[in-house]
Amino acid sequence: MKIFEFLGEVKSELAKVVWPTKSETFKYSLTVIIFSLAVAFILGAFDFGLLRVFEAALK
Numbered sequence: 001m002k003i004f005e006f007l008g009e010v011k012s013e014l015a016k017v018v019w020p021t022k023s024e025t026f027k028y029s030l031t032v033i034i035f036s037l038a039v040a041f042i043l044g045a046f047d048f049g050l051l052r053v054f055e056a057a058l059k
Contacts, residue, residue: 020028
């Protein structure tokens with residue numbers, strides 16, 4: 001019986017949620033993608049730079 005009580009509470013709580021609009025979802029998704037690409041570029045550049053430094057130091 002506890003499971004049905006729990007599921008009823010879940011349904012009640014989900015009814016209170018304010019879901020984002022389609023445009024908000026698109027905007028937030030685009031922000032995450034751009035930020036992720038920027039971080040990937042920065043880390044890649046840092047990795048490439050360290051590679052060059054260590055290659056030069058080992059020669």
